[in-house]
Amino acid sequence: MIVFLDKLRAQLAYKIAKKLSKTGVTPNEITIFRFVISLPATLYFFSRGQYFYNLIGLAIYVLLVPLDWVDGDLARLTGQSSLLGKWLDDTTDRVLMLSVLGSLFYVGIVSDAFRWGLLTLGFFAAYFFLTTLLEDFKDHFNLDFSQYAEVEKETLSSGRPSPLDRLLVNFLNVHRNSFSKFLFCISYPLFAGIIADCLFSTFIFLTITFTVRSLGIMFLMYSVAKDKRTDSRLVAVLRRRLTNLEESGERL
Numbered sequence: 001m002i003v004f005l006d007k008l009r010a011q012l013a014y015k016i017a018k019k020l021s022k023t024g025v026t027p028n029e030i031t032i033f034r035f036v037i038s039l040p041a042t043l044y045f046f047s048r049g050q051y052f053y054n055l056i057g058l059a060i061y062v063l064l065v066p067l068d069w070v071d072g073d074l075a076r077l078t079g080q081s082s083l084l085g086k087w088l089d090d091t092t093d094r095v096l097m098l099s100v101l102g103s104l105f106y107v108g109i110v111s112d113a114f115r116w117g118l119l120t121l122g123f124f125a126a127y128f129f130l131t132t133l134l135e136d137f138k139d140h141f142n143l144d145f146s147q148y149a150e151v152e153k154e155t156l157s158s159g160r161p162s163p164l165d166r167l168l169v170n171f172l173n174v175h176r177n178s179f180s181k182f183l184f185c186i187s188y189p190l191f192a193g194i195i196a197d198c199l200f201s202t203f204i205f206l207t208i209t210f211t212v213r214s215l216g217i218m219f220l221m222y223s224v225a226k227d228k229r230t231d232s233r234l235v236a237v238l239r240r241r242l243t244n245l246e247e248s249g250e251r252l
Contacts, residue, residue: 006181013069020074027075027085034067035092039099046103049111051197054104058194061100068093097186104199115200123203126210133217140221141238142245148173151241155234165234171216172234183209 020030038061045057071089075081105123108116138144143151152173155165169176174184182188186206193202223235230236 006175009066010069013066014073016066017070017073017077020070021077025074027071027078027080028088030067030071030074031085031088031092034064034071035096038064038096042096042100043103046100047106049107054194054197057100058191061096062191100190101186105203108200119200119203119207123207123210126207126214130210130214130217133214137217137221141241143241149176151234151237152176154237161233162231164232168216168220168232168234171213171220174213184213 041060042057045053045060048054068089071085075085101123105116105120109120134145152169155161155169170180170184174180189202189206189209193199220235220238223230223232224238224242230239
């Protein structure tokens with residue numbers, strides 16, 4: 001279901017980008033427009049502490065979500081891709097997500113400082129540890145998240161992959177199916193938690209899944225580093241990539 005909705009969102013974003021490609025609007029202008037509209041709206045509505053306001057904030061966020069894909073499609077259609085644009089897109093996405101999380105946790109702490117305070121510490125510890133770990137993984141293997149699907153394909157395309165490989169690719173390429181998206185992405189459980197009005201349980205769930213994914217990534221990095229034979233095809237693929245980087249001098 002989630003994959004289907006993402007495909008619809010991608011199709012809508014592409015159609016919007018195609019129309020905008022004839023207007024002279026730049027991808028960075030789209031990114032900034034979404035940020036300027038979304039940030040005050042999310043800060044205001046999600047910090048009100050009422051279910052109705054949370055729904056309004058969620059509706060605004062969801063309506064503007066396609067614009068997060070429009071800027072990328074527009075950049076590709078018009079040949080305006082740039083490092084600045086990528087940095088701007090990544091940075092605004094993170095700031096918007098942190099503004100939503102910060103607003104919701106603020107309301108929780110005001111209502112129950114002890115329980116929500118502990119949950120806030122646990123959640124953000126797991127969140128920032130996972131973020132840092134993924135950056136280390138990216139730098140170590142020179143792999144951008146957009147290349148995780150290629151690693152998955154190389155791992156699962158030939159022969160009969162082991163159950164371990166089928167499990168490990170979910171920790172790496174979290175966008176491969178609806179199950180891994182719901183487990184390891186913030187947006188989908190948070191969407192469900194706001195609708196069901198069970199945010200405390202949702203953040204406990206996210207804290208656990210972030211911790212599990214961190215353990216999975218750590219296991220992958222440890223397995224690659226060990227100089228021992230492995231039956232895991234994913235580990236073998238990552239080892240081969242690391243060897244190629246070292247031989248080409250791309251890895252310091």
